[in-house]
Amino acid sequence: MSTASSGADARPRAPRTSPTERAAQIAAAAEALALEEGLHALTLRAVAARAGVASSLVAHYAPSMEQLVADAFTSIVASELAEVRAHASVVRHPTARLQALLATLLDGSRDDVTGVWVDAWSIARRSSPLAAAVREQMTAWHAAIVEVLTQAAPASMPARELDRVAAHVLAMVDGLNAHGLVGYGPTGPGLALIARVVERELSLPEGALTR
Amino acid sequence: MSTASSGADARPRAPRTSPTERAAQIAAAAEALALEEGLHALTLRAVAARAGVASSLVAHYAPSMEQLVADAFTSIVASELAEVRAHASVVRHPTARLQALLATLLDGSRDDVTGVWVDAWSIARRSSPLAAAVREQMTAWHAAIVEVLTQAAPASMPARELDRVAAHVLAMVDGLNAHGLVGYGPTGPGLALIARVVERELSLPEGALTR
């Protein structure tokens, strides 16, 4: 018996760093873990192992696991939104930009984030911090969709209508992605499904969003 | 110290019954618990307490908790489908029947079942029995929606189109209900949102499904 004995973590001691940096490392570990294994995988010990620190250190930096989960969710989803926004904003033509937005939301390239969303809806029923975070991010997504819709819609279209169409799009995207996550339904035709509706609502020529 | 001592369950012994009946009781307890507390609440001990038996008896009747959860899900959702089918089938006029179907799916009167659906999508990623059960029930729902749509649609409408519209409706309903579950968005206007699309797709007069 020379090396390990019975310790709680059995691991070289983590180098001392600034609280800010350490908190960032732990948050990053939590986000990566959630994307790979889902929000359920965010346990004190799993996050600690991922970050290479003792589990008690994670507890030291996070007020509670409930809050850590809510924060990880917020960070993941906010990043996704920023990413998608950036992806769409490079497309100049408004209609093409709308198409790019819808396509990237439905092509399954973000299944890991979709998994986080579904976990969040489930867990949020028992965690009010997470519930608040979910509502907040949904509102942000709604606003982003409205923005892109507005640019592609006739100027005469009232904001009320755009709100409605955005809610429709958000529900469709979330529904279709949830379905795809369990291996059900057509993830490919998803775009065609939703494009058709949006074209009509915005008075765009048929096929404007599928070509 | 006269009554309880240290036992595992501390409870009057359950009367001996036939395996069939006992299995049904346990299944019923699991379903009720899932509707009230979510699929996450289905633990060996919680189901046992609800059924008034020892936890080891639940383990004796269920091959595994994973399977018990999948079975409870299937039973709950199949019942819901039968119930909704019955509710719609008493409406004679096809268009009114379609409206009744959509309205009952979106009025929030089945939030408990929606919770079970969301839990199922989340857990199904880690449980293949549940994943299979989810796909199976989604297929059944799709078929039921197609049926009602067909009766309200022009006879000339190809089955391919009806499939597409049904997928659209299912995604919308699931998306809107998931949103409503965390207290986000307009659960009331939900019907208006989806009715508008379905009216157009089926060439129904505007407002046919909202009045």
Place this chain on the structure above:
DNA sequence: CTAGATATTGATCGCCTGATCAACAAGAGA
């Protein structure tokens, strides 16, 4: 070079989970 501040740790508590198995109890058939 020392002393104080603080980032980090290991051990521990109480509670929960699914699963297994010998032992018990109660109804059914002889």
Place this chain on the structure above:
DNA sequence: TCTCTTGTTGATCAGGCGATCAATATCTAG
């Protein structure tokens, strides 16, 4: 009434959970 089948139980195992706290190790200011 007696035996046999079998529905039911309690105890137990190995593991995981969040949280807390005294102790330790390391950096920094004096």
